[in-house]
Amino acid sequence: MWKPDPTFYPSPKMAMNAPPERLAYVSALNYGRNDQPDALLTVDLDPDSSTCGQVINRLAMPYAGDELHHFGWNACSSALCPYAPHPHLERRYLIVPALRSSRIYVIDTKPDAKTPRISKTIETQELMAKSGYSRPHTVHCGPDAIYVSAMGSANGNDGPGGVFLLDHFNFDVIGPWELERNGQELAYDFWWHIAQDTMITSEWAKPFQFENGLVPDELLNGRYGHRLHFWDLRKRRNIQTIDLGAKEQMVLELRPAHDPRKTHGFAGVVVSLEDLSASVWTWYRDKGGQWQARKTIKIPAQPAKADRLPPMLKGFEAVPPLVTDIDLSLDDKFLYVSCWGIGELHQYDVTDPMNPKLAGKIEIGGIVRRKGHPKHDGQLLGGPQMVEISRDGRRVFITNGLYSTWDDQFYPEKLEGWMVRINADPSGGVSIDPNFFIETGQARLHQVRLEGGDASTDSFCYPS
Numbered sequence: 001m002w003k004p005d006p007t008f009y010p011s012p013k014m015a016m017n018a019p020p021e022r023l024a025y026v027s028a029l030n031y032g033r034n035d036q037p038d039a040l041l042t043v044d045l046d047p048d049s050s051t052c053g054q055v056i057n058r059l060a061m062p063y064a065g066d067e068l069h070h071f072g073w074n075a076c077s078s079a080l081c082p083y084a085p086h087p088h089l090e091r092r093y094l095i096v097p098a099l100r101s102s103r104i105y106v107i108d109t110k111p112d113a114k115t116p117r118i119s120k121t122i123e124t125q126e127l128m129a130k131s132g133y134s135r136p137h138t139v140h141c142g143p144d145a146i147y148v149s150a151m152g153s154a155n156g157n158d159g160p161g162g163v164f165l166l167d168h169f170n171f172d173v174i175g176p177w178e179l180e181r182n183g184q185e186l187a188y189d190f191w192w193h194i195a196q197d198t199m200i201t202s203e204w205a206k207p208f209q210f211e212n213g214l215v216p217d218e219l220l221n222g223r224y225g226h227r228l229h230f231w232d233l234r235k236r237r238n239i240q241t242i243d244l245g246a247k248e249q250m251v252l253e254l255r256p257a258h259d260p261r262k263t264h265g266f267a268g269v270v271v272s273l274e275d276l277s278a279s280v281w282t283w284y285r286d287k288g289g290q291w292q293a294r295k296t297i298k299i300p301a302q303p304a305k306a307d308r309l310p311p312m313l314k315g316f317e318a319v320p321p322l323v324t325d326i327d328l329s330l331d332d333k334f335l336y337v338s339c340w341g342i343g344e345l346h347q348y349d350v351t352d353p354m355n356p357k358l359a360g361k362i363e364i365g366g367i368v369r370r371k372g373h374p375k376h377d378g379q380l381l382g383g384p385q386m387v388e389i390s391r392d393g394r395r396v397f398i399t400n401g402l403y404s405t406w407d408d409q410f411y412p413e414k415l416e417g418w419m420v421r422i423n424a425d426p427s428g429g430v431s432i433d434p435n436f437f438i439e440t441g442q443a444r445l446h447q448v449r450l451e452g453g454d455a456s457t458d459s460f461c462y463p464s
Helices: 012-016 124-131 216-220 311-316 404-410
Strands: 023-030 039-044 055-060 093-097 104-108 117-122 133-141 146-153 162-166 173-176 190-193 198-201 227-232 237-243 248-256 264-272 278-285 291-299 323-328 334-339 344-349 357-363 387-389 395-399 417-424 430-441 443-450
Touching: 023 417, 039 443, 093 133, 093 146, 124 133, 124 173, 133 162, 133 190, 190 248, 198 248, 227 291, 237 291, 248 323, 264 323, 278 323, 278 334, 291 334, 311 404, 323 387, 334 387, 357 430, 387 443, 395 443, 417 443, 430 443
Parallel strands: none
Antiparallel strands: 023 039, 023 443, 039 055, 093 104, 104 117, 133 146, 146 162, 162 173, 190 198, 198 227, 227 237, 248 264, 264 278, 278 291, 323 334, 334 344, 344 357, 387 395, 395 417, 417 430
């Protein structure tokens, strides 16, 4: 008799009560020799293991120059939704897009989860021909297919970017997802309120605006993304667009509430042209059924002497927070906000999503501060960037790599990869785990995925 994958959970609460993770998978970008490929690292998280806190496997990609970035599971708790056509899927494969080469690797975590292997490669030309897109970015496991966002069209630097689908079983490219864009052109993240049949998408940039680094003229003229799009998930129609304002540049990560009864979520904005601050916006559905968005967190820039700043920032004499990732705990209580520029990770109590309260903060790295770690002798380059939360909400993992050319602009001394663990108190408050610190040298670390799922993986169709 078939049974659902035991790592699928009907509700967020059931996921929180599941066994803790024992492994993490981490994308590692090689920035040194051009002939060296990127890799997927396996990190041991089992406290009873003699290798806990160490990289125990390195799966090298077959090509150099991929720029591995975000990746995700082939299937997750959304397979338990009432209308999911394939409830007996298995959380087995990691779908790993290469943002620069436009390849996608399908990586099998069985039979040995510690030593995954490449099962299939979707080559660039196949991806472009079947999807109409290039520069695949973010992966989400939907109930009906694997969804992947893309930054550019198959024509190269042109738009529009968007979302395409992969088949759950053979991982073939099905085709583009959108039927009616209604003005949407830029893309970045996407997620959904699955019970409300609503998808939300955000905006970063076209390939020419990011591949060779941040383009100052494009930024100062407000040409990066600043809108949120709300779509009818089943009809694949853009039904509403909210413009946050041209001064709010680069609307990146989206984190909807995990409880399917709730109709709010959070969006991070990298920088404001007004004062170099960063912000988090809460979106919500009003009583009339329309979607609204309100700035609920503002993080100011910090004054800094010009000689401490990279060339791009010297004229401003300030270091921007640069909010590059956010993540929401499964109980919808704590929002974590990474401030890659100033080297801080903020924890906000968002029990009231319209009135977040700062509950904790840690400092590590940063453009100016460069604060170290108890297990690292000296200053650290980079700052909290990608954030991943364990299912029970007690452990938070952060890495420091953003995107190769942007890393070099903001940290011209050539930052090297590191990963740390943050201990989170269930009642609020965070602290750096003094015993967990992984250094990877020229392998810059980005996305983290946890065995059995994590806080930014699964969608739930049943309330806690």
